[in-house]
Amino acid sequence: MPSKRGVLYGVVSYVFFLGVLGYLVLFAAELWVPWTAGSGVSEDLWGDSLFNLFLISLFGVQHSVMARPSFKAWWLKFVPEYLERSHYVMISTLVMLVVMVFWRPIGVILWQFENEVMVSILWAGFALGWLLTVFSTFLTDHFDLFGLRQVYLHYVEKTYTEVGFSEHLFYKLVRHPMMLGMLMGFWLTPFMTLGHLVLATGFSIYILVGIHFEERALLASLGEDYRSYREKTPKLFPKFIK
Numbered sequence: 001m002p003s004k005r006g007v008l009y010g011v012v013s014y015v016f017f018l019g020v021l022g023y024l025v026l027f028a029a030e031l032w033v034p035w036t037a038g039s040g041v042s043e044d045l046w047g048d049s050l051f052n053l054f055l056i057s058l059f060g061v062q063h064s065v066m067a068r069p070s071f072k073a074w075w076l077k078f079v080p081e082y083l084e085r086s087h088y089v090m091i092s093t094l095v096m097l098v099v100m101v102f103w104r105p106i107g108v109i110l111w112q113f114e115n116e117v118m119v120s121i122l123w124a125g126f127a128l129g130w131l132l133t134v135f136s137t138f139l140t141d142h143f144d145l146f147g148l149r150q151v152y153l154h155y156v157e158k159t160y161t162e163v164g165f166s167e168h169l170f171y172k173l174v175r176h177p178m179m180l181g182m183l184m185g186f187w188l189t190p191f192m193t194l195g196h197l198v199l200a201t202g203f204s205i206y207i208l209v210g211i212h213f214e215e216r217a218l219l220a221s222l223g224e225d226y227r228s229y230r231e232k233t234p235k236l237f238p239k240f241i242k
Contacts, residue, residue: 002155012092013090017146020093020100025130027100028186028199038193040105045181048104049198053120055099056202062095064210082154085147107196125135129184132170135175136177139168165222173238175229176214179207180236211235 008213020075032034042048066088067069079087113119141163153160170177186200218226 002157002208004155006080006086006151007155009083010086010147013086013093014146014148017089017093019053020097023100025185027103028196029126029189030086030191030193030196035103036105036195037103037199038105038107038195039197040107042082042104042106042108042194045106045108045194048106052106052195052198053102053202056199056206059095060206060209063206064213067214068215079166080154082150082160083147085144085150087147089147093202100118103195103199106193106198108194110192110194112191122188123191125184125188126167129188130179132181133178134181134187136170136181139171139177140166165225165229167216167233172233175233175235176211179211182207183236192220197234214241 026033028037030038040142066075072084075087076084113122137145141149143152144163150160174180183204186203215226215230219230
């Protein structure tokens with residue numbers, strides 16, 4: 001009988017991710033927590049900005065390299081296959097935590113809206129963006145994406161099967177609704193500090209680069225089905241047909 005430790009590790013990895021994601025949202029919003037993207041005074045704007053971009057690049061390299069099939073093939077020599085995704089989630093979350101812990105806040109305010117209607121609209125867009133990100137994970141397979149399905153199937157001694165490609169709801173409008181949600185979450189804000197701008201810019205670049213490599217992998221694995229889907233469906237911004 002498989003050990004419960006794998007299930008426990010998968011759950012701990014998932015809960016850890018949820019906690020860090022929650023802090024990232026507040027870190028970007030610059031609300032209710034003491035340490036945010038723009039919560040401090042910088043004495044070296046260029047140096048601190050470049051250092052923060054370096055931190056984001058660390059996350060980008062780790063997150064992308066560990067997702068590559070060649071890395072997975074090597075990695076599986078050392079870890080059980082059913083824990084591969086949970087390890088990926090755990091390590092990615094740790095690196096994201098490192099980004100926020102070592103971030104150099106830059107509190108220079110670039111813009112700040114005072115109009116209550118505009119402020120409400122931007123906060124609503126911010127919230128909708130992060131909700132779209134989370135909701136979109138359930139349109140594929142939320143529990144597979146974060147490793148819980150893998151550890152559960154191993155525990156009950158059932159064979160793991162890949163989640164198939166399908167077009168549900170937002171995936172009929174854009175190919176990457178999760179990424180669209182993150183872009184909304186990073187950019188829609190009633191006040192923008194320089195630290196927040198660096199955060200939003202760095203992750204936006206990574207999102208666009210990550211989409212490029214993700215689509216290459218999807219084309220390789222799904223072939224003509226994904227090619228046809230890509231031709232008819234916009235990447236990030238939906239087409240509103242009159």
